Amino acid sequence: MSTFLLEIVTPERLVYSGEVTNIIAKSIEGDMGVLAGHIATVAPLQIGALTVKHADGKRSHIAVHGGFLEVRREKVVVLAESAELPEAIDVERARAARERAQLRLESGKMHQDEVDHRRAELALKRAMTRIDVTTTDNVSK
Template identity: 60%
Template sequence: MSTFLLEIVTPERKVYAEQANMIVVKGVEGELGILPNHIPLVTPLRIAPITVKKRGSKDEVIAVNGGFMEVRKDKVVILAESAELPEQIDVERAQKAKERAQSRLSQAKQDHIDFKRAELALQRALNRIDVSGKK
């Protein structure tokens, strides 16, 4: 079975660069499964986990917080705002961020806090907590 190179890059660093048999991502239009020799594609991504499937090993899950994915014949590059492997996630910090975001959302009408910003912060925190539980 053939593979392709998956690279996940943030403004700060290269988070991931390994061969994969398949990846599953959530684009803005829905879930996508990418296999080797996929048709070229560029699409924005949602705040959601990415599942990396490798032959003969357990699936890997990576927390990706938005960005874009470029698919080429033998390589997929994900340019993410931020991305973390499960072992890099500070669960306590993510839990606190979730609580702050929920608090802001509940007060949004009273304090005129940017509702969308708080909603995105909540999605990022939930994504990190979800991925950390899949170690």
């Protein structure tokens, strides 16, 4: 099966670079699959897990926290606000962040301030993505 180079880049560093056969990303329009030879495009990403199928047939998942997906001729670049490999995620910290965000959303004060409410929603989504990426079988076929 044909492969292409996938690079996941944040403002701080290169998170991932490798040959893959396909990816599934969460764009703001919905899930978007990319195979080798895909037409050039740019898509804004939402917070979610990026599913990667490697050249050896194994799948892995990477937490991506917003940004853009750029498809080029033989390369896909994910320009992410933040991205984390499963082994870099502290699951207990993510669970604590999830609990804090849920408590903030459940409190009546949140509805008075839309900005704080939106921040809590995004914090919850980031925490859930981190947990999902670490609990998903990251070396499956």
